[in-house]
Amino acid sequence: MKKIGIADTTFARYDMAKVAIDEIKKNAVNIKIERYTVPGVKDLPVAAKKLIEERQCDIVMALGMPGSQPIDKQCAHEASLGLMAVQLLTNKHIIEVFVHEDEAKDEKELKWLAERRTREHALNVIALLFHPEELQKKAGTGQRQGFEDVGPLP
Numbered sequence: 001m002k003k004i005g006i007a008d009t010t011f012a013r014y015d016m017a018k019v020a021i022d023e024i025k026k027n028a029v030n031i032k033i034e035r036y037t038v039p040g041v042k043d044l045p046v047a048a049k050k051l052i053e054e055r056q057c058d059i060v061m062a063l064g065m066p067g068s069q070p071i072d073k074q075c076a077h078e079a080s081l082g083l084m085a086v087q088l089l090t091n092k093h094i095i096e097v098f099v100h101e102d103e104a105k106d107e108k109e110l111k112w113l114a115e116r117r118t119r120e121h122a123l124n125v126i127a128l129l130f131h132p133e134e135l136q137k138k139a140g141t142g143q144r145q146g147f148e149d150v151g152p153l154p
């Protein structure tokens with residue numbers, strides 16, 4: 001049985017983990033989900049590492065909603081670097097799903113974006129675990145999680 005780790009934060013303004021779990025359960029069978037919630041995005045690398053090493057997860061989704069201030073962007077960048085390091089140390093994928101507050105024009109769009117990006121990345125997690133050839137078929141097609149795909153170059 002494959003295990004998917006879900007690392008999320010209390011700083012997020014939307015329960016992205018609930019959405020991820022819902023999407024995974026709708027689209028995969030015979031899986032176990034482990035959730036680990038931490039205060040903020042800079043705590044996600046350790047959460048992901050613990051999910052992989054202590055809870056034996058095969059892949060992790062790291063979910064966060066950095067704010068719009070310069071310090072929030074810096075913290076998100078530092079968290080991303082930490083997540084990359086954990087991937088290299090553990091040889092396991094960590095799918096970073098960050099939704100920055102200033103990506104959306106208002107709170108309604110922010111909620112929509114958080115849900116859509118999370119659901120689309122949950123499907124990527126399933127594909128990586130069970131059907132990597134699905135992702136290979138989409139290579140070079142300008143896929144974007146959240147907003148509309150940009151499409152391939154002509």
